[in-house]
Amino acid sequence: MNAYVEHVNLTVKNLESTVLFISTAMPEFQVRHQGTDTKRWCHIGTDSSYLAIQEREPKSKPHVVRTPYFDVGVNHIGLVVDNVEEVAQRLTVAGYRKNMERREAFRKRIYFYDDDGIEWEFIEYLTRNPQQRNHYEAT
Template sequence: MPKGQLEHANITVTDPERSAKLFEQLLGWHERWRGPSQLGGWTIHVGDETTYLAIYTNENARGGFAKGVPLNHVGLLVDDLDAAEAIVAEHGLEPFNHADYEPGRRFYFFDWDGIEFEVVSYE
């Protein structure tokens, strides 16, 4: 049976520089690539050697999607949940729905464009 992992997710935002900075600080990631998208617009890839977010924008990017349209949330694993929450708050975003159940502690936040993220720690 094959074994795999999530390689990347592509999200549309109104300000890719702002979003890239958040994920670099939150996850200890770095910019892997940036440039024009094949279909127009602009993309920044932020991640590590195996996983990344493709942070895309174009002239029609407006943000403010309703939760669940088209996805519910993106889960992010961190080794220090309290430090991660402080970084989210420093960026002016509001952590909510704190919980502690298997397999770990977690909180959620919406980014500036209405994309929901779950931040979880197994520590």
């Protein structure tokens, strides 16, 4: 068996807001399970992989604001999709902010922010060839 990423676990401010963002971008992702322990949480994805989303734990100290690419933590999450233009259309219509777009020989990439300021990268591969998928053009 080849190893693969089964899930990513994220802490967010508002569970419904993040579930709406993900289901808007990728309607094929379904809520697999959700619940509440010390906070509300949800697993959304497919049968083989998912995003584990939870609201923040109750805490008496103020939460620290993190600056992506400067502070330690998740910078963005990359998800493969069939068509980046369709994802961009759905997210734009829903009012989400696009950060940037990259076009390369063998892939298209777009980046959007959700309501928590988490950056999401959506990748459309234009080939099935692994060497071409993993080719990085000089920028």
